[in-house]
Amino acid sequence: GENVEQHPSTLSVQEGDSAVIKCTYSDSASNYFPWYKQELGKRPQLIIDIRSNVGEKKDQRIAVTLNKTAKHFSLHITETQPEDSAVYFCAARKDQAGTALIFGKGTTLSVSS
Amino acid sequence: EAGVAQSPRYKIIEKRQSVAFWCNPISGHATLYWYQQILGQGPKLLIQFQNNGVVDDSQLPKDRFSAERLKGVDSTLKIQPAKLEDSAVYLCASSFSLNGEQFFGPGTRLTVL
Numbered sequence: 001g002e003n004v005e006q007h008p009s010t011l012s013v014q015e016g017d018s019a020v021i022k023c024t025y026s027d028s029a030s031n032y033f034p035w036y037k038q039e040l041g042k043r044p045q046l047i048i049d050i051r052s053n054v055g056e057k058k059d060q061r062i063a064v065t066l067n068k069t070a071k072h073f074s075l076h077i078t079e080t081q082p083e084d085s086a087v088y089f090c091a092a093r094k095d096q097a098g099t100a101l102i103f104g105k106g107t108t109l110s111v112s113s
Numbered sequence: 114e115a116g117v118a119q120s121p122r123y124k125i126i127e128k129r130q131s132v133a134f135w136c137n138p139i140s141g142h143a144t145l146y147w148y149q150q151i152l153g154q155g156p157k158l159l160i161q162f163q164n165n166g167v168v169d170d171s172q173l174p175k176d177r178f179s180a181e182r183l184k185g186v187d188s189t190l191k192i193q194p195a196k197l198e199d200s201a202v203y204l205c206a207s208s209f210s211l212n213g214e215q216f217f218g219p220g221t222r223l224t225v226l
Contacts (some may be wrong), residue, residue: 043220
């Protein structure tokens with residue numbers, strides 16, 4: 001089955017710096033890759049996702065890149081702000097009905113001002 | 114639009130006791146998911162429903178866990194008897210369709226003593 005590895009487990013940056021979180025997956029048939037943000041004590045929320053027919057997707061300060069050959073994808077946050085502090089989870093699954101999302105273990109991002 | 118509702122938000126029980134969690138998905142969402150999130154890890158799918166039918170329960174410990182969604186709307190997850198290792202946050206999520214974006218509830222934090 002699918003296995004998703006996520007690195008680093010913790011990341012500390014200064015406000016205004018960029019942050020990059022990387023994930024690798026094992027199942028080459030996976031083709032849907034969402035990223036979730038979970039603030040302390042709150043529910044996970046989808047912030048961006050990418051499908052395997054594109055290599056990069058951007059939404060304001062957030063971007064995700066996908067390398068299907070190497071089976072890895074990354075989250076990039078530019079101009080970080082204190083409110084970006086949270087746990088970020090990557091996930092992967094095949095884009096077919098009923099397939100489960102497999103999550104990474106999460107990255108705790110701390111942005112200090 | 115109202116989000117996914119869960120209750121209770123917190124529960125503390127002794128090992129070998131029983132516990133039940135309730136989830137009300139977003140109106141119109143046919144797919145409902147129960148996840149277990151152990152501290153420091155990503156959510157792990159326990160069971161997935163499409164309307165009132167089970168799509169995937171391969172990760173559900175069926176000797177002690179059960180779930181139902183009798184009328185295709187609300188769902189209940191039960192643990193009987195609970196073990197110490199069941200301490201976790203139990204997240205319910207729903208999506209409009211099997212491949213749709215998943216919206217998470219606030220979760221139920223279970224502590225087994």
